[in-house]
Amino acid sequence: MEALRTLFPASDFTLLAAILALPALGALVNGLFGKRLGKEGVRLMALAALGGSFLASVLTYLLLPAEGKLTWTAWRWISIQGRMGQSIPIDVAFSVDALSGTMMLVITGVGFLIHLYSSEYMKNDPGFHRFFAYLNLFCFAMLTLVMGDNLAMLFVGWEGVGLCSYLLIGFWYGEDKNAAAGKKAFIVNRIGDFGLLVAMALIVYYVGTLRFDGIQSGASSLLQNVKIWPIGNMSSGTLPGFLHFLLPEQPVTILAATAVGLMVFLGCAGKSAQIPLYIWLPDAMAGPTPVSALIHAATMVTAGVYLVARLSAVFVLSPAALAVVAVTGALTALLAATIGLFQNDLKKVLAYSTVSQLGYMFIGVGVGAFAAGFFHVFTHAFFKACLFLGAGSVIHAIHVRIHDTDRSQDMGNMGGLKAYMPITRWTYLIACFAIAGLPILGSGFWSKDEILWKAFTVDIMAVSAPGVSQWMWPSWLGRAIYWAGVTGAVFTSFYMFRSYFRTFHGEFRGWKIDPTWKDPGHGHGHDDHGHDDHHEEHGEITGPVPHESPLPMTIPLMVLAAFSIGAGFLVAEPIHVAPLAHKLEPVFALSSRAIRQREGTEGLLFPMMLPGIAAFLAGTVGAMVVYQNRRGEPERRFATMFPRLHRLIYDKWRIDELYDATVVGMVDALADIFTIADKWIVDGILAKFTAALVGFFGTVLRAFQTGRVQVYAAAMVLGLVGVGWFMVKPHADATVNDEALRRSGEVKLSAAPGLGYSYRWDTPGVSETTFAKTTEHTVKLDPGETKDVTLRVRNAWGSESSETFTLTRPAGGRRGATEPGALPAPQPPTLPTGTIPAERIPDLIQPKGLQ
Known part of the structure; x- marks a missing residue:
C-alpha cells in the first residue's frame, strides 16, 4: 500500500482518470465499432471496461485516508467573475472521499453485475452493441457526477445521466409508448435541472466558489436575508386588483441558505422522483429491465440523495429547507406505497417501490441523519437491483411463449414459478425480506429503521446570525414523519410480498404447459422487441415448461441477494457494528453539530424498533393471508365493494391525468396560440405578405426592365427633365x-x-x-x-x-x-428627488449662466 501511495499521491491521484476513462472507452469502442466486433466482442469490451473500473475503485477505496480525500485535477476549465470582482476558477477536477468512494463501488460493482446479466438478457436484441454503448456511457456519466470536485463537474455528470436515461428508457423507440416514456423522463428532469442551475448561481454569488470544500468552509456566507418579494420594481399595486390577495403588501425575505436548499432540492426532486416530479420514473419501465435495475434502482435516481448529503453543510443552516426535504420524502413514500398496492405489472410495482424508498432516503437526509439516509441508498442498491433483475428473469421465462411486452410483465400470467425457477424465487424472496425489513437479516431493517429512529428523535438547532431569524421545527413534526414512515413500511411489506406470492406461488397461469411444445421460430430472448408479436392467441394457449435463467443472469442474482443480507451489518448501530458509519463520520462532522438528539429519547432505541417490526409482520402476514391462503379473493371483494376507490388507486390516483388537464393542457394551449401566431403572423404577414409585396414590385419593375435600349434612353431623358425642372424652379428658404x-x-x-x-x-x-x-x-x-x-x-x-x-x-x-x-423658452430647473444636501440647494435653484 505504501508503494501505491507513493505512486499515486493524494493530491495527484491519477488512478481516478483510469476509473473514468475505462467506461468512456467502452462506450466509444462499442458505439463506433460494435457491429464489426460482434456480440462476443461487445460483451468482452463492456465487461472489461466496467470490471477494470471496479477494480480501480476498490483500490482507490482502500487507499482513502482516514480523514481527507484523494484528488486529481485534469485542467483549468473556465474562470468566472464573482460579485466582489474576484476570479472564480472552475477546474475539470475530481476527488474521492468516503461518501463518493462508496458510491463509486456501487456504480461500478452493481453496474458490472448488471452488465453481466444484460449480456445474456439482451443477446437476441438487434441493438445489442448500442445497448452496451449506452450502459458504459451511463456509468461514465454517473462516475463523473459522484467524483466531481465541484458543482460544475457534478452538473456535467448530472446532465450526462439524464441523456443516457433518455436513450435507455426509449431504447425500443420503435414503439410510440417507449419513445414517449423517454421524452417524459427527459422533460421532467429538465424542470429539476433549472432549480439546480439557480442554486449554483446563488452559491457563486454568496459563497464565491463551486468547490465542495469551499462551499463547506464558506457556508456561513449564506446566513443572510434575501428579498424574494417584491421582484425588482414590482409591487402588489402593479398587479390587477383581483390578484392583490395573492401577494403580501410588505417585503418578504428568506435566508440565502433556504433559497439554495430549496433550489437544490428542486433538482433532486426531478432526478430522484419526488413529489411533484416523480411521474417519469414508473413510465421509465418501458426500457429493458436491466436499465431499471441500473438507472432506476442503484444509481441515477439516488443522485439527488447524494447531492443533499454532499451539501449537508448548507442544508443544516436552514431548518426550513430540511423540513421541506423530510416532509416531501414522507409524502412521496406514502403516496407511492399506496399506488403499489394494486398494480398488476411486476415492473410497475417495483417502480413505485423505488419511488417510495427514495422517499425514505429523503426523510433520512431531511431530518439531518445524512449518514443514515445515504446508508439506505447503499442497501437499496443491492436489494432493489436484485428485485428488478429477478423480475427480468421471470419476464425472460414468460417471454418464451408470451411475446407481448405488457402481457409478459403482467402478474396475472405468472404464478407457481417457484417449482421451475428456484434460484430466481429464493433471491427474489431474500430481496423482499430486505426491503420489507426482516429483523436482523434484512439490510433494509438496519437502514430504514435507522432513518425512522432518527426522525423520531431529531432536534435540529437553528444556526444564529446577527439580524437573522430562523423558523424552527415544531416538536410534533419529527414524530409525524416517523409514523408516516411506519405506515409506509406496512404498505411496502404488503405490496412486495403480494408480488412474490402472485409470481411464485399458486398455479402457473401463463399457459397450459406441454412438455413436447416446440418453439415455432420466434426468438427465445425477451428482448426481441423489434419483432414483438402483439397478436397473441386469445383463450388458453399451450407452451413449454418454464425454466430457470442461464448462469450469466442467475450469478448476479445470487451475489446481490447475499449483499441484500450482509450490507445491513455495515451500519448496524443498535448492536454497535457500524464500520461504514465510522468511515462517513469525517464527511458529516461539520453538519452533525447542528443536529442533536431530543431530550427524553435516550433509552427508547429498542422500544422504537417495535413499530417497524410490527409493520413488517403486518404487511407480510397480510399479503400471505390475502394472496397465498385466499388466492387474492379479499382484493377482488374490495374492488367489488369500493370500485371507484380501487380504480382510483389502480389509476395511480390519476395524477398523470391531473397534469394532463392542467400543466400539459396549459402548455398545449400555449403551443396552439403560438402555432396560430406562426401561421398567420409569421407565415401570413411577415413571410407571405412581404413576399407578395416584393413580387408586386418585381412585376412593376419588370415592365421597365425590358432590355430595350430605347426604353432606358427614354427613362434617362425623363430623369434629366426632372432634375432640370428642379434646378430651374426657385426655392425660397432662409x-x-x-x-x-x-x-x-x-x-x-x-x-x-x-x-x-x-x-x-x-x-x-x-x-x-x-x-x-x-x-x-x-x-x-x-x-x-x-x-x-x-x-x-x-x-x-x-x-x-x-x-x-x-x-x-x-x-x-x-x-x-x-x-x-423663434426659440422655445427654457424650462425651470428640475430638482432631483430624495434627500438633497443643504449646501447644494443654492446651486440647484440658481441655474448657471443666469447669475
Missing part, C-alpha cells in the same frame, strides 16, 4: 439667427443662395419694390411684438417663389414660443 433677440431685439435672416437668385424682403410697413442680390435681412422687435417677414426669390429665368417667417419677441425680454425662426 435660416433664422435670434442670438441677439434678448439683448437688442434683433433677428437676422439669411437666404439660401441659388443660381441667378435675387431677393426681396417684405416686412410690415416696409416693402421693397425691387429684387436685389442681398441675402441677409435684419428685423428689430420690441418686447411682446410679432412680425411676419416674407422672402421673395426670383431666379435667372424670372420664376418667383416666396416663404413667410413669423418672428416673436416675448414680453419681458424672455424667449417664447415661435413660429418658424
Whole structure:
C-alpha cells in the first residue's frame, strides 16, 4: 500500500482518470465499432471496461485516508467573475472521499453485475452493441457526477445521466409508448435541472466558489436575508386588483441558505422522483429491465440523495429547507406505497417501490441523519437491483411463449414459478425480506429503521446570525414523519410480498404447459422487441415448461441477494457494528453539530424498533393471508365493494391525468396560440405578405426592365427633365439667427443662395419694390411684438417663389414660443428627488449662466 501511495499521491491521484476513462472507452469502442466486433466482442469490451473500473475503485477505496480525500485535477476549465470582482476558477477536477468512494463501488460493482446479466438478457436484441454503448456511457456519466470536485463537474455528470436515461428508457423507440416514456423522463428532469442551475448561481454569488470544500468552509456566507418579494420594481399595486390577495403588501425575505436548499432540492426532486416530479420514473419501465435495475434502482435516481448529503453543510443552516426535504420524502413514500398496492405489472410495482424508498432516503437526509439516509441508498442498491433483475428473469421465462411486452410483465400470467425457477424465487424472496425489513437479516431493517429512529428523535438547532431569524421545527413534526414512515413500511411489506406470492406461488397461469411444445421460430430472448408479436392467441394457449435463467443472469442474482443480507451489518448501530458509519463520520462532522438528539429519547432505541417490526409482520402476514391462503379473493371483494376507490388507486390516483388537464393542457394551449401566431403572423404577414409585396414590385419593375435600349434612353431623358425642372424652379428658404433677440431685439435672416437668385424682403410697413442680390435681412422687435417677414426669390429665368417667417419677441425680454425662426423658452430647473444636501440647494435653484 505504501508503494501505491507513493505512486499515486493524494493530491495527484491519477488512478481516478483510469476509473473514468475505462467506461468512456467502452462506450466509444462499442458505439463506433460494435457491429464489426460482434456480440462476443461487445460483451468482452463492456465487461472489461466496467470490471477494470471496479477494480480501480476498490483500490482507490482502500487507499482513502482516514480523514481527507484523494484528488486529481485534469485542467483549468473556465474562470468566472464573482460579485466582489474576484476570479472564480472552475477546474475539470475530481476527488474521492468516503461518501463518493462508496458510491463509486456501487456504480461500478452493481453496474458490472448488471452488465453481466444484460449480456445474456439482451443477446437476441438487434441493438445489442448500442445497448452496451449506452450502459458504459451511463456509468461514465454517473462516475463523473459522484467524483466531481465541484458543482460544475457534478452538473456535467448530472446532465450526462439524464441523456443516457433518455436513450435507455426509449431504447425500443420503435414503439410510440417507449419513445414517449423517454421524452417524459427527459422533460421532467429538465424542470429539476433549472432549480439546480439557480442554486449554483446563488452559491457563486454568496459563497464565491463551486468547490465542495469551499462551499463547506464558506457556508456561513449564506446566513443572510434575501428579498424574494417584491421582484425588482414590482409591487402588489402593479398587479390587477383581483390578484392583490395573492401577494403580501410588505417585503418578504428568506435566508440565502433556504433559497439554495430549496433550489437544490428542486433538482433532486426531478432526478430522484419526488413529489411533484416523480411521474417519469414508473413510465421509465418501458426500457429493458436491466436499465431499471441500473438507472432506476442503484444509481441515477439516488443522485439527488447524494447531492443533499454532499451539501449537508448548507442544508443544516436552514431548518426550513430540511423540513421541506423530510416532509416531501414522507409524502412521496406514502403516496407511492399506496399506488403499489394494486398494480398488476411486476415492473410497475417495483417502480413505485423505488419511488417510495427514495422517499425514505429523503426523510433520512431531511431530518439531518445524512449518514443514515445515504446508508439506505447503499442497501437499496443491492436489494432493489436484485428485485428488478429477478423480475427480468421471470419476464425472460414468460417471454418464451408470451411475446407481448405488457402481457409478459403482467402478474396475472405468472404464478407457481417457484417449482421451475428456484434460484430466481429464493433471491427474489431474500430481496423482499430486505426491503420489507426482516429483523436482523434484512439490510433494509438496519437502514430504514435507522432513518425512522432518527426522525423520531431529531432536534435540529437553528444556526444564529446577527439580524437573522430562523423558523424552527415544531416538536410534533419529527414524530409525524416517523409514523408516516411506519405506515409506509406496512404498505411496502404488503405490496412486495403480494408480488412474490402472485409470481411464485399458486398455479402457473401463463399457459397450459406441454412438455413436447416446440418453439415455432420466434426468438427465445425477451428482448426481441423489434419483432414483438402483439397478436397473441386469445383463450388458453399451450407452451413449454418454464425454466430457470442461464448462469450469466442467475450469478448476479445470487451475489446481490447475499449483499441484500450482509450490507445491513455495515451500519448496524443498535448492536454497535457500524464500520461504514465510522468511515462517513469525517464527511458529516461539520453538519452533525447542528443536529442533536431530543431530550427524553435516550433509552427508547429498542422500544422504537417495535413499530417497524410490527409493520413488517403486518404487511407480510397480510399479503400471505390475502394472496397465498385466499388466492387474492379479499382484493377482488374490495374492488367489488369500493370500485371507484380501487380504480382510483389502480389509476395511480390519476395524477398523470391531473397534469394532463392542467400543466400539459396549459402548455398545449400555449403551443396552439403560438402555432396560430406562426401561421398567420409569421407565415401570413411577415413571410407571405412581404413576399407578395416584393413580387408586386418585381412585376412593376419588370415592365421597365425590358432590355430595350430605347426604353432606358427614354427613362434617362425623363430623369434629366426632372432634375432640370428642379434646378430651374426657385426655392425660397432662409435660416433664422435670434442670438441677439434678448439683448437688442434683433433677428437676422439669411437666404439660401441659388443660381441667378435675387431677393426681396417684405416686412410690415416696409416693402421693397425691387429684387436685389442681398441675402441677409435684419428685423428689430420690441418686447411682446410679432412680425411676419416674407422672402421673395426670383431666379435667372424670372420664376418667383416666396416663404413667410413669423418672428416673436416675448414680453419681458424672455424667449417664447415661435413660429418658424423663434426659440422655445427654457424650462425651470428640475430638482432631483430624495434627500438633497443643504449646501447644494443654492446651486440647484440658481441655474448657471443666469447669475
